[in-house]
Amino acid sequence: MQRQQNLTKNQKIVLDIIEKSTEPLKAYSILSNVKKKGINAPPQVYRALDKLVDMGKIHKIESKNAFVACQSSNCKVSKAAAFSICESCEEVTEIDNSKISKYLSSFADKIGMKYKKYNLEFFGLCKKCK
Amino acid sequence: MQRQQNLTKNQKIVLDIIEKSTEPLKAYSILSNVKKKGINAPPQVYRALDKLVDMGKIHKIESKNAFVACQSSNCKVSKAAAFSICESCEEVTEIDNSKISKYLSSFADKIGMKYKKYNLEFFGLCKKCK
DNA sequence: TCTATAATGTTATATTATTACATAGTGTTA
DNA sequence: TAACACTATGTAATAATATAACATTATAGA
Numbered sequence: 177m178q179r180q181q182n183l184t185k186n187q188k189i190v191l192d193i194i195e196k197s198t199e200p201l202k203a204y205s206i207l208s209n210v211k212k213k214g215i216n217a218p219p220q221v222y223r224a225l226d227k228l229v230d231m232g233k234i235h236k237i238e239s240k241n242a243f244v245a246c247q248s249s250n251c252k253v254s255k256a257a258a259f260s261i262c263e264s265c266e267e268v269t270e271i272d273n274s275k276i277s278k279y280l281s282s283f284a285d286k287i288g289m290k291y292k293k294y295n296l297e298f299f300g301l302c303k304k305c306k
Numbered sequence: 307m308q309r310q311q312n313l314t315k316n317q318k319i320v321l322d323i324i325e326k327s328t329e330p331l332k333a334y335s336i337l338s339n340v341k342k343k344g345i346n347a348p349p350q351v352y353r354a355l356d357k358l359v360d361m362g363k364i365h366k367i368e369s370k371n372a373f374v375a376c377q378s379s380n381c382k383v384s385k386a387a388a389f390s391i392c393e394s395c396e397e398v399t400e401i402d403n404s405k406i407s408k409y410l411s412s413f414a415d416k417i418g419m420k421y422k423k424y425n426l427e428f429f430g431l432c433k434k435c436k
Numbered sequence: 437t438c439t440a441t442a443a444t445g446t447t448a449t450a451t452t453a454t455t456a457c458a459t460a461g462t463g464t465t466a
Numbered sequence: 467t468a469a470c471a472c473t474a475t476g477t478a479a480t481a482a483t484a485t486a487a488c489a490t491t492a493t494a495g496a
Contacts, residue, residue, distance in 0.1 A: 184443060203483070217446060222484065238368035239425065241483065260419055271413075279409065280428060283401075288433035289390055295369065296426045298410060303418035314474060333452070347477060352453065371452065371483095 189213050190224040191245070194234055200242030200268050237261070237268060239297050248272035256280075258296035264305035271298070319343050320354040321375070324364055330372030330398050367391070367398060369427050378402035386410075388426035394435035401428070 183191060189210050194201055201209075207221045215221060225243060228234045234243050235257040246257070247270040258271040276296065284291035313321060319340050324331055331339075337351045345351060355373060358364040364373050365387040376387070377400040388401040406426065414421035 186444075215445095218484070219446085219486090220444070223443080238427070260414075260417065262419075263422060271417075276409070276413075279406070283406075284390075284428070284430055287390065287401075288436070289392075289428075290431040290436045291428075292393060292430040294426060294428040296424060297368070298414070298419075298424040300414055300422040301420040306418070306420045316475075345476095348453070349455090349477085350475070353474085 184224075184227075186215060186220055186224045187227055189215060190221060191228055191233055194228075194243055195245040197244075199266070200237050200240055200244045202240075202242045206243075235259075235270070235295075237297065238295060240268075244268060244270070246270070255293040257294075258298065260298045260300070260302070262302035262305055263299055264301055267302055269302075271296075314354075314357075316345060316350055316354045317357055319345060320351060321358055321363055324358075324373055325375040327374075329396070330367050330370055330374045332370075332372045336373070365389075365400070365425075367427065368425060370398075374398060374400070376400070385423040387424075388428065390428045390430070390432070392432035392435055393429055394431055397432055399432075401426075 190206060193206055193209050203218065203221050203225060206225075207215065207218060210221070225234070225236075229236055229243075232246055232255050234245050236243055237259060239261070244259075248257075256277050258276055260269050260271055261267070277294075280294050281291045320336060323336055323339055333348065333351050333355060336355075337345065337348060340351070355364070355366075359366055359373075362376055362385050364375050366373055367389060369391070374389075386407050388406055390399045390401055391397070407424075410424050411421045
């Protein structure tokens with residue numbers, strides 16, 4: 177069974193490039209960037225991405241089919257993530273907001289759901305673009 | 307300029323099938339269901355879907371690449387949407403929650419963003435599957 | 437070492453979405 | 467009505483995203 181800190185070779189390569197990026201990366205963009213490191217085909221990238229998401233090391237921005245490194249240590253536990261996305265400059269920022277988490281888990285209780293995780297994507301114009 | 311209530315032929319066909327469905331529908335599933343009505347190719351479906359989303363008549367469940375009819379009259383204005391998704395039975399339910407909206411718009415103020423819309427997907431086990 | 441399991445590599449293919457361009461309808465106004 | 471801009475439609479081709487299937491190799495325990 178794989179542990180948090182024991183990333184495999186491909187997982188390390190993929191995580192590394194995502195962490196170095198200032199913007200969300202798409203799977204095929206990752207692929208083209210890691211060809212020189214011996215990763216040749218989509219499944220190798222997608223497998224690494226899946227595991228990294230499971231571990232909470234990265235998040236998928238669903239509305240963009242792109243991946244960002246987790247910027248919040250909380251995610252390792254909750255796998256919950258919230259992002260603000262600027263519709264002008266495309267900047268994506270992770271919102272580390274325990275209030276949202278708390279609110280949603282109490283909301284889950286109220287409607288009788290068992291809380292697992294959530295994904296929140298919040299669109300608008302950032303400070304700079306406003 | 308197109309108005310809320312004046313849907314075009316293709317938009318009506320697509321909206322109709324989404325409204326009649328009890329689960330989120332994918333674009334190509336919609337396509338195969340409307341071939342008998344004279345819609346033959348993906349762009350016809352995607353164009354209708356785009357417009358319907360813009361109008362707030364339907365929402366896209368990003369994590370599933372699928373579309374559901376809006377179940378809340380509020381969305382027409384805010385284009386904000388929240389869903390609970392059961393990971394066991396796949397049931398998707400729209401959460402009409404003004405608290406979340408209010409909270410997020412005040413949050414936007416706080417971080418200096420101009421609020422446009424949000425998409426929240428909330429995963430867990432529903433009452434029945436728990 | 438043996439064995440079970442996880443990870444990797446590879447080819448092919450499925451699924452989702454868009455581009456590009458031709459055609460037809462609709463409303464406005466000169 | 468004719469000319470026009472604009473929206474919607476139809477169609478073929480292709481781009482972008484993701485997975486299936488299977489062979490091989492590495493790794494960790496018993």
